[in-house]
Amino acid sequence: MMKWLHTMASSAWFYRFSGKMIPWLMGIFGVLFLVGLYGGLVAAPADYQQGDAFRIIYIHVPAAWMSLFIYIVMAVYGFIALVWRIKLAEVLLISSAPIGAAFTFLALVTGSLWGKPMWGTWWSWDARLTSELLLLFLYWGVIGLYAAIEDKRTASRAVSILTLIGVVNIPIIHYSVEWWNTLHQGSSVTLTDKPSMATEMLIPLLVMATAFKVYYAISLLIRTRAELVEREPNSKWLKQVIEENNHE
Amino acid sequence: MNKMTPFHDVYSLISSEFLVAFRHRYEALNPLLFFVLVCLLFPLGIGPSPQLLNTIAPGIIWAAALLAILMSLSNVFRTEYDDGRLELMVLANHSLVLLTTIKLLAHWCLNVLPLILLSPIIASALGMSFDVQITLILSLLLGTPVLLLVGTTVSTLTLVIPQNGMLLALLVLPLYVPVLIFGTSAVNATAAGMSAAGPLYVLAALCVLSLTLSPFAIVSAIKIGVSQ
Amino acid sequence: MSEFLYMGGYAFHVWTSYALAFVVLLINILGPSLRHKKKLQRACDIQQLNEIQSNDT
Numbered sequence: 001m002m003k004w005l006h007t008m009a010s011s012a013w014f015y016r017f018s019g020k021m022i023p024w025l026m027g028i029f030g031v032l033f034l035v036g037l038y039g040g041l042v043a044a045p046a047d048y049q050q051g052d053a054f055r056i057i058y059i060h061v062p063a064a065w066m067s068l069f070i071y072i073v074m075a076v077y078g079f080i081a082l083v084w085r086i087k088l089a090e091v092l093l094i095s096s097a098p099i100g101a102a103f104t105f106l107a108l109v110t111g112s113l114w115g116k117p118m119w120g121t122w123w124s125w126d127a128r129l130t131s132e133l134l135l136l137f138l139y140w141g142v143i144g145l146y147a148a149i150e151d152k153r154t155a156s157r158a159v160s161i162l163t164l165i166g167v168v169n170i171p172i173i174h175y176s177v178e179w180w181n182t183l184h185q186g187s188s189v190t191l192t193d194k195p196s197m198a199t200e201m202l203i204p205l206l207v208m209a210t211a212f213k214v215y216y217a218i219s220l221l222i223r224t225r226a227e228l229v230e231r232e233p234n235s236k237w238l239k240q241v242i243e244e245n246n247h248e
Numbered sequence: 249m250n251k252m253t254p255f256h257d258v259y260s261l262i263s264s265e266f267l268v269a270f271r272h273r274y275e276a277l278n279p280l281l282f283f284v285l286v287c288l289l290f291p292l293g294i295g296p297s298p299q300l301l302n303t304i305a306p307g308i309i310w311a312a313a314l315l316a317i318l319m320s321l322s323n324v325f326r327t328e329y330d331d332g333r334l335e336l337m338v339l340a341n342h343s344l345v346l347l348t349t350i351k352l353l354a355h356w357c358l359n360v361l362p363l364i365l366l367s368p369i370i371a372s373a374l375g376m377s378f379d380v381q382i383t384l385i386l387s388l389l390l391g392t393p394v395l396l397l398v399g400t401t402v403s404t405l406t407l408v409i410p411q412n413g414m415l416l417a418l419l420v421l422p423l424y425v426p427v428l429i430f431g432t433s434a435v436n437a438t439a440a441g442m443s444a445a446g447p448l449y450v451l452a453a454l455c456v457l458s459l460t461l462s463p464f465a466i467v468s469a470i471k472i473g474v475s476q
Numbered sequence: 477m478s479e480f481l482y483m484g485g486y487a488f489h490v491w492t493s494y495a496l497a498f499v500v501l502l503i504n505i506l507g508p509s510l511r512h513k514k515k516l517q518r519a520c521d522i523q524q525l526n527e528i529q530s531n532d533t
Contacts, residue, residue, distance in 0.1 A: 037494075041480075041494075042480070046484060051483075051484040051485070051486060052483040052484035052485075052486050052490060053483070053484070053486035053489055053490060055483070055490050056489060056490055056493045059493050059494060059496075059497045060493070063497070082468075098504070099504060102500050102503075102504055103500075105500070106496065106497055106500050109493075109496060110493040110496065110497070113489045113492055113493050114489065114493070116489065117486055117489055127429075130425070130429075131426075134421070134422035134425055134426075135422070137418060137421055137422045138422045140418065141415075141418050141419040141422065144415055144418060144419070145405065145406065145415065145419060148406070148409045148415055149408055149409060150408075151408075154408060154472055154473075154475070157468075157472045158405040158406075158408075158469065158472055161401070161405060161465055161468060161469060161472075162402065162405060162419065164465075165398065165401060165402070165423060165465065166422060166423065168423070168426070169422060169423075169426070172426055215501060215504075218505060219504045219505055219508060222505065222508040222509055222512060223508045225512055226508055226511045226512035226515050229512065229515040229516055229519050230515045230518075230519075233518070233519040233522045233523065234522065234523065234526065238519055238523075239523060242516070242519070242520050242523065245516075
């Protein structure tokens with residue numbers, strides 16, 4: 001078991017494995033994304049109150065879910081990196097940060113675009129929007145701190161600690177709609193209860209959410225491969241990979 | 249003295265911290281002055297309308313306190329890092345966690361406590377009534393340690409970076425804002441006649457959480473910075 | 477079809493959101509891919525340099 005885990009933690013294995021996985025993941029993502037797009041834009045009926053504007057949900061909610069999900073995953077990577085000093089976990093952490101920031105940005109902007117027709121304002125300082133904005137700053141902080149420290153192993157450890165401290169923000173975002181009287185609506189989809197949304201509207205949402213998760217895997221793998229190449233230019237496995245590429 | 253009990257350790261650490269601070273006592277005035285100046289600027293800039301000032305007073309005082317603490321963060325381990333004393337501390341036999349806790353306790357007493365003691369005067373100048381001031385002081389007493397501890401954790405992470413001013417502000421901001429929100433909502437609750445217990449309990453929880461966990465995080469960060 | 481594009485009057489909001497999502501997703505795959513290729517090229521150069529150096533000594 002430990003041997004298997006240690007194999008997984010090696011850069012060589014990860015590089016080869018991810019190289020094989022990426023085309024498959026792209027295919028799965030393509031299918032899911034197209035199905036989700038069709039479901040969201042065409043198949044789902046227009047909302048009674050919001051009309052067609054509610055279709056923004058199929059971008060906004062999956063993006064917001066990803067922004068939280070990626071941060072939690074980063075915190076797990078950070079914990080593994082700090083406790084077991086596994087380099088691959090460090091690289092996975094810092095490669096996830098820009099993707100998380102992109103999804104947070106997307107969630108905020110699509111939220112703005114949705115809020116204007118629905119609430120009459122581009123922005124409101126309510127709890128959920130503000131804490132999601134803080135999440136964006138947390139992501140930028142992680143990226144900035146990593147970039148500012150020269151030695152990348154020190155940078156990785158510093159960033160792991162920072163990520164773990166920032167995890168406190170995640171429950172605040174999630175429960176903000178329960179704790180405070182907010183403009184943003186409460187949870188319609190939870191893990192435990194029946195969703196308060198019609199099924200034809202719910203399915204594309206879940207499909208898009210899955211599509212975004214697969215997308216995260218793709219982007220993460222590509223970024224991690226690039227970072228591994230940068231960190232270990234003189235390693236044996238990289239020599240082999242380059243030779244194989246040259247022979248093709 | 250042959251009997252070196254832990255109590256002697258703690259006592260000597262505390263007394264040396266206070267001695268050094270006393271020698272630089274004018275430096276401790278910096279956060280206090282900053283706090284007073286920021287609070288003064290708002291009535292001057294916004295206009296003397298008592299109702300307006302009364303409404304925003306909790307926010308002003310809390311924001312000014314937060315900024316003052318943020319400013320004093322860079323002083324906590326910077327001089328020790330720069331002249332190499334930090335490495336000696338890491339190598340010494342004493343518990344680094346204990347040292348850090350005491351250092352921060354002294355820092356809080358010298359830099360933040362005067363600020364909290366002065367806040368009722370500022371609050372009165374901004375038109376806050378007495379019972380609201382009590383909540384204000386309580387919220388500051390619970391919240392400022394969190395700000396100091398979390399801020400020091402992040403600032404020790406940036407010790408290796410020479411010019412870290414703005415980066416530090418960006419890094420701590422998302423962590424400070426929840427504390428600010430809970431602090432001001434406690435005071436605003438009292439001002440509105442409701443109970444401030446909810447936010448105050450959350451602040452207390454954050455305080456206990458940071459008091460117990462931050463010293464360990466700070467020590468990790470110090471070790472990371474020193475191993476450079 | 478035009479009703480589909482019109483989105484019940486919310487065309488700007490809906491299509492900007494979807495377009496932005498598309499752009500973000502595209503950038504986050506193309507950007508890293510290009511960077512990966514560049515870094516591979518650089519690593520190749522570094523290794524060749526090292527080989528030349530070790531052949532000289």
